[in-house]
Amino acid sequence: MKANILQHSTSSKFGRFVKKQWVWWLMLLPGVVLTLVFKYGSMFGIVMAFQKFDIFKGTFFGQEWASNHGFGNFIYLFKMEKFWNSVRNTLLISGIKIALGIIVPLLLAILINEVSKKWFSRFVQTMYFLPFFLSWIILGSILLEMFAYGGVVNTMLEKLFGSRIMFFLDNGWFRVLVILSDVWKGMGYNMVIFLAAIMGVDETLYEATEIDGGGRFRQIINVMLPSIAPVVAMVMTLSIGGILNGGFDQVLVLYNPMVYEGGDIIDTFVYRLGMFGNRQVDVASAVNLAKAVVTLVLMGGTYYLAYKKFDYRLF
Known part of the structure; x- marks a missing residue:
């Protein structure tokens, strides 16, 4: 009896709260719908990873199951040298991006905190933060022009050192360009986070x-x-969660077939696998499922270490 009364009281309070704040709930509705449709609705496509999927047969209902009890796509995938090449590139590029994406903004935040002129400090923060708001379509177009063989960067290099560099044809230089441009674009965001943490340290x-x-x-x-270590741990934990992403939009804009060996990451590999050629969407789904599982394990492990080492809790 008491449980029913308590449940009715709780429901009434929630109903009054919704009725009172209905405008805010209405504003929240589009975001909830988009999340349910594109985040949770698309999860039904996971079943394609275990099917011999044919796009001409419609949806995944009624499709044939893959060989080896549904794991044929994974077996085929793990035998592909191009897949393992994309994994190596992703780990290398993302690992360096994450390391520099924490170290460089942290150093910048410390240096800016030491500036006595507040107007200059705000100006520098703004200049470093602006690139974060630009899309990779815009920045990619600028980089393609600047670092082209006949671009302004190579013109300066030739005048200074007597030679030019093929940034978009050499695998090594392409990786360097991808890593440094990503660090430059995103360092303003982490810098602001670290700077806010530094300003909160007890004087x-x-x-x-x-x-x-x-x-x-x-x-x-x-x-x-030591005072901002929990904030650094938070940034590191969130960054590790995207270590297998590698920056799809950035690489897609900048790369070409000549640098597939050194610049092809998991997401661009999946993109070509599912969209071009034989359109192996079943194998592409298997890649994404494996990637999601590994990312979950990595992020969980990083969160556990951050909790044990820095007593950091996200929830």
Whole structure:
């Protein structure tokens, strides 16, 4: 009886809350619908990873199951050298991106925090943050022009060193360009996060270190960095969750068949596999499913380490 009364009371409170805030719920509705349709609705396509899918037979209902008890696509996938090449490229490119994407913004945040002129500090923050708002379609077009064999960068290199570099034809230089351009584009975002964390450090800790004879460098090492460690752990955890992404839109805009060996990542490999040639959407689905499972394990492991080491909790 008491349970029914409590349940009725809770339902009434929730109903009154919804009725009172109906405008906000209405504004929330489109986002909820889009999430349900494109995030959860598309999850039904997971079944294609276990089928011998034929796009001319309609949806995944009524399709034949793949060989080896439905795991034929995965077996075929793991035997493909191009797949393993894309995995190696993804881990290499994403790993360096994540490392530099934390170190560089952290150093910038520390340097900006030391600037005494507030107007100059705000100006620098704005300049570093602006590229984050530009799409890779725009930035990619600029990079393709600047780093082309006859572009402004190669013209300067020829005048200074007497030779030009084929950035979009050499696998090694293409990786360097992809990594550095991504770090440059995104460093402003993490810089603002780290700078906000630095400004939240208790000033009395700096004063105590100064009384003990510690200079500014010691204050940064012994006070600032340990104080913002949970924020750094948060950024690292969220970054590790995307380590298998590699930056699909960036690579798709910049790469070409000449740099597939060094620039092809998992997402671009899946894109070509499912959209061109034989349109092996079943194998492409298998790749994405395997990628999702590995990403979940990596992110869970990183979150556990962050919790144990820095007592960081996301939820």
